[in-house]
Amino acid sequence: MAVTIYDIAKKADVSRSTVSRVLNDSGYVKEETREKIIKVMKELNYTPSAIARSLSTNKTNTIGVVIPEISNPFFGKITKGISEVADKNNYNIILCDTNESVEKELKALKVLKEQRIQGIIITPTVAENEFNSEYLNALENLGIPIVLLDGHIKYSDFNGVFVDHIKGACDATQALLDEGHRKIAIITGRMESRPAKERLNGYKKALAINNIPVDEKYIFYGDYTHEKAYEITKQIMSMEDRPTAIFVSSNIMILGCIRAFYEENIRIPEDMAIIGFDEVDTLNIIGMNISFVSGPTTELGRTSMKMLIQNLKDKDHKDIRRINLLPKLVLRGSEKRID
Known part of the structure; x- marks a missing residue:
């Protein structure tokens, strides 16, 4: 039978709210009481539930990555870069493939909102020269940091990372x-x-x-x-x-x-x-x-994830940040002219 915070509170002779404050590292708890609760948790072999913690803190430590074509190696390498930085900073990833469909992208955004993700990295499907009010409203209504990945959205002011x-x-x-x-x-x-x-x-x-x-x-x-x-x-x-x-x-x-x-x-x-x-x-x-x-595909992913983490830490920062990464020419001989 799973151990709950009720069991911990009972054995430690404290209230459930006190146990919750220790688990979420929020609010004041006497050091003596904190140590007592931690000792009881170890004795009962208690492992906090990530889901339960997210419900109490409203934080899931999960970010959404929305891309148009997962089968394209370009996006595979980008996702690898995102994952590298996410892992080092204890973030989880929910990956959504939209198959270049605006309808699928709107559906993905709805699902991510229900999952209470902390931020989104997105390569938008909607064309830069088109204006889709439903699409833009869906992004803005998420109320979370968004980083554009090598794609612009008309009339938006989101941060982004791009290739030259x-x-x-x-x-x-x-x-x-x-x-x-x-x-x-x-x-x-x-x-x-x-x-x-x-x-x-x-x-x-x-x-x-x-x-x-x-x-x-x-x-x-x-x-x-x-x-x-x-x-x-x-x-x-x-x-x-x-x-x-x-x-x-x-x-x-x-x-x-x-x-x-x-x-x-x-x-x-x-x-x-x-x-x-x-x-x-x-x-x-x-x-x-x-x-x-x-x-710079992998670096695109790394840089976009670093930007998102910075936005999460400083949500009051209002300046729009746009980073352009330089590509490199690799010549292997197929460019030659042979008369």
């Missing part, structure tokens, strides 16, 4: 230009998202720096899926004046490109150079050396 996507895309395009490529295609992500817009801007910035006009026929609008990238790559391969290089602005889409290359007997980089955004571990396993922009 413009720099990453500019560096990738510049690497192709340095190899002598002049006809460079880009496969974008969903243009409703800020990262996709910024990566396209970075691509255009590199061309402008090198006095190369943007050719719209080399801009292909993807949707972050490998299926769409596969279709686009097939289209690129059939162009009469096809490019000599492709900048692919997501790791998942790289897989679609390579599938199309394989079917068309296209060699990398002999027939087509390619650089992606974010690493694809699967390609490393099979020995495909694809160059990529390394977004």
Whole structure:
């Protein structure tokens, strides 16, 4: 039979409220009485219930992490970073995968509120250029600290941690230009998202720096899926004046490109150079050396969790904090031009 605070109070000859103050380290209790209660708890082998404690303190030491696609290694590495910092600070995590659905995200927020979580780290599904009052109200009505993870919400003033996507895309395009490529295609992500817009801007910035006009026929609008990238790559391969290089602005889409290359007997980089955004571990396993922009994924997770903990400790701090992390270009040879 489980030991309760009633049993402890009875044996220690104190009130239940006194035992509760000792358990929750709240309110004044004489040191002699405190030691007596702790001794009784040890004798009865009492282990406090985390659920019971959360009910009495209104604190669960749990944070919610809301991401759009858990199957994407990018978010897996981010979650790893969040978990590392959470574990060191005795926080638990409830992970919600929304599958890029606003409806699922609203449902997840409702569930997290019922779980009385202390704060939320979220990569929003709602597009930056859209305004969804129900969505924003759902976040604001939580009444807890929120940290945006590499995604903005229109008309919001939440803290956030982001990647400098413009720099990453500019560096990738510049690497192709340095190899002598002049006809460079880009496969974008969903243009409703800020990262996709910024990566396209970075691509255009590199061309402008090198006095190369943007050719719209080399801009292909993807949707972050490998299926769409596969279709686009097939289209690129059939162009009469096809490019000599492709900048692919997501790791998942790289897989679609390579599938199309394989079917068309296209060699990398002999027939087509390619650089992606974010690493694809699967390609490393099979020995495909694809160059990529390394977004600081694990560090994104660590930094967002550290920011949330700081917000939890200083809830009266009103200044909005935005941190931009710099990506790094990793060249493995797929960017080369071989005439």
